[in-house]
Amino acid sequence: MPAGQLHRRISEALASFPRRAADPDGRKPAAVLIAIAESAGEHGIWLTERAPSLRAHAGQLALPGGKLDPGEDPQTAALRELHEELGILLPHSAILGLLDDYPTRSGYVMTPVVAWVGETPPLSPNPAEVAEVHWIPLTDLDVDPQFVPVPGSDRPAIQLPLLGGHLHAPTAAILHQFREVALRHRPTRVAHMEQPRFAWE
Structure with a gap:
C-alpha cells in the first residue's frame, strides 16, 4: 500500500477508535511507541531486545518505551524513549493516535502511542x-494469536508467533490491538488478556 494511503487509513482508524484509559490503581504511568517506518518499499515497526544489564525484564523483546518523567504525557514520553533507545528524533506532529491503556503485572499502566516515521533513518x-533491534514488517503482524493458560490466573495469556518464537504480553497484546484496530479497522480490546507468569515476578 502506498505510504500516503497507509498513513491516512491508520490515522482515520485511530481517530475513530473509542480508546479506553485505565485507572492507575497504584501503578506507574508508562508509554510505548509503535513507530511505523518504511524500508525498501516495505512498512514495518521496530522491536528492541532489552540489554542484559537492565534491572527489569532484561533480554525481553519490547517496543521502545518506559515510564513517564514528571510532567510528561504519554506522547512526549514515547517520543523521548524512541530517541534515547534508538537515536530517532520525531516531532509531536508524527503522532497518529493512541491505543487502549494496558495495566501490567509489573506495576505499570502502559499507554501505546502510534507514530509515523516515514523513510527509515x-x-x-x-x-x-x-542489545538488538528487530525489524518487523507490518505483514508479519498478520498472524493468529495463541492463547495459553497461566497458573494462578483465570485469564489466558496471549502470544504472537514472531521472530521464530513467541512474543508475549504486554507487547503481544498491544501489537495485536494495533493490527486489529489500525490495520484492520476492527475494534478490539486487549486489557483483559493475561501476561505470562514470568511477567508477574
Whole structure:
C-alpha cells in the first residue's frame, strides 16, 4: 500500500477508535511507541531486545518505551524513549493516535502511542538499554494469536508467533490491538488478556 494511503487509513482508524484509559490503581504511568517506518518499499515497526544489564525484564523483546518523567504525557514520553533507545528524533506532529491503556503485572499502566516515521533513518541503538533491534514488517503482524493458560490466573495469556518464537504480553497484546484496530479497522480490546507468569515476578 502506498505510504500516503497507509498513513491516512491508520490515522482515520485511530481517530475513530473509542480508546479506553485505565485507572492507575497504584501503578506507574508508562508509554510505548509503535513507530511505523518504511524500508525498501516495505512498512514495518521496530522491536528492541532489552540489554542484559537492565534491572527489569532484561533480554525481553519490547517496543521502545518506559515510564513517564514528571510532567510528561504519554506522547512526549514515547517520543523521548524512541530517541534515547534508538537515536530517532520525531516531532509531536508524527503522532497518529493512541491505543487502549494496558495495566501490567509489573506495576505499570502502559499507554501505546502510534507514530509515523516515514523513510527509515539511521539507527543509533543505546547499548545501555538495547542489545538488538528487530525489524518487523507490518505483514508479519498478520498472524493468529495463541492463547495459553497461566497458573494462578483465570485469564489466558496471549502470544504472537514472531521472530521464530513467541512474543508475549504486554507487547503481544498491544501489537495485536494495533493490527486489529489500525490495520484492520476492527475494534478490539486487549486489557483483559493475561501476561505470562514470568511477567508477574
